[in-house]
Amino acid sequence: MKRTRIFRTGWLVLALVAALAPVYWMLTISLKTEVDQFAIPPKWFSFTPTLQHYTDAFVTRSFGQYLLTSAIVAVVSTFFALLIGTLAAYALTRFRLPWNLDHKLSLWILSTRMFPAIVTAVPLFLMMRDLRLLNTKLALIIVYTAFNLPFVVWMMRGFFAEVPRDLEEAALVDGDSRLGALVRVVLPLVSPGLAATAVFCLIVSWNEFLFALVLTQTDAAMTLPVGIAGRVTQYEIKWGVMSAAGVVAMMPILVFALAMQRYLVRGLSLGAVKG
């Protein structure tokens, strides 16, 4: 009994250290002077903190702009992915299509996520070039929306399937329209699922690197991950600036996930059907 508890706690600590050590290292580097950064033996705790890298990143350089671009792209693409994906998922769970299309379509939709992203990067680059959308936020919004859609459809399909049909049917009999029943009855019941899906989409868009790198090169359209990677140059690597930007990039997701935690716990639809 006791042995297993120690064993379990040990594993947890190990996992926690493995997960948090790089974060801690990044945090300290962002606060160390360049001299301290390379001190041997490494200075784990005792160094004089400085905010010079933060001012360097966000005042001298245009990391503030990258941050804003990232936020706009992530929020807008998440919004559209949720809007389109939720409606699609609802239709797929509630309407029977001819030739079993409702089942087949769901699989096709998922299959778009089965090949590696790099396969689509080049065609997307060419398409965006022809549309004159290279180096624009719109290009990233379109790509991220498309990229998140299958995920939204699959998540929401599961949540919708759990809502008893009776409830919508009751709403229809009570005189509500399909859309009204969706908005007033179904969506409130799946709101925890919707929140979880939104968090996931935001994180994916916020962290996305490959498409952003391929589609944007200018300061005006660059997202934070691309901006950070850009500090690795032929001549120097700006560890302090990169770490400072990394810490800032991490914050919104952390705060958001914590705020949403309450919604991520389900259980709202209990008591819907007598039992």
Added chain:
Amino acid sequence: MSIKFKNVTKSFGDSKVVDDFSLKIEDGEFVVLLGPSGCGKTTTLRMLAGLESVTSGDIYVGDERINDVPTQRRDLAMVFQSYALYPHMSIAENIAYPLRVRKVDRNEREQRVARVAKMLEIEPLLQRKPRQLSGGERQRVALARAIVREPRAYLMDEPLSNLDARLRVQMRGELKRLQHQLGTTTIYVTHDQAEAMTLASRVAVMKKGRLQQFDTPLNIYNHPANRFVAEFVGSPSMNLIDGKIEHGVFLSDSIKIPIDRSDAAVTIGLRPEHVHVSTAPLDGAIPASVYVTELMGNETFVFLLVGPHKIIARAPADFRAEVNCKVWLRLETDKAHFFPKEHSTDYTDQKQSV
């Protein structure tokens, strides 16, 4: 509003669930659809509500053919078997939902909710959520949501099936009073024959998607159209004995009853109250042995064996007999029903073809 089903058929794939169903319900009637599980009662109701498409045939509400009218514009209210209360809304919001959708203004909404809440005695519950209510309370809320507006008809799908026996009897009475008070056409689905008998102005008995008989409870009980209806309605069930009539005598294994009818193979049906048991030998009585007796309080059900036949009789509460005790039966043959042997005809009476 009157409601009319005209040769309505519903198929799911290859299986016909409702088959050539015709029924005309007058305005203000309380009609019960009665039948065993899986006979298509719910499907019939759902077609009327527009939740299921009609494979062929027509449905009318008043003079309007509603086959292609979407659910939300049929103006019917339905109480679901599962109650289908909206779990994220308070009871008051649940009841007000049909009004909110119709954009009734807030003041009137509140007044009407208060009125039905009072009528159904659920005022103290209005601020709670559905999951905080008992089954009986949820059932009332579901009713309240239906009667808060004045629909063209109420559709109820076994609304009492999940309540305990006592509450069910109580709610049954309340439902009947309520319908009487409101005077709105009501179609009520159940597989409980006692519910059907007590509630209905007319009962429609269904079997395997086909209508068997549509008549008043009394006529259904006293003049069942076929063997199925006879057996399904009444508790305990009607006694059915297969045999044949020859030269004015009904013959079956160890039973011989003089019957004044022409020769034929028939099933004779006798209600338990028309079988009289006596512990003393009687002239012309049929000897039988007691299988078991069940005292119900105000009466006794006596299960009897006559040769290979099992027969049930109703006896007074003070009737006493040991198991295997020998008794004598007198049958009120003038109350007997006769059905063509082992062959149940479907009810297609002239007066029912609409």
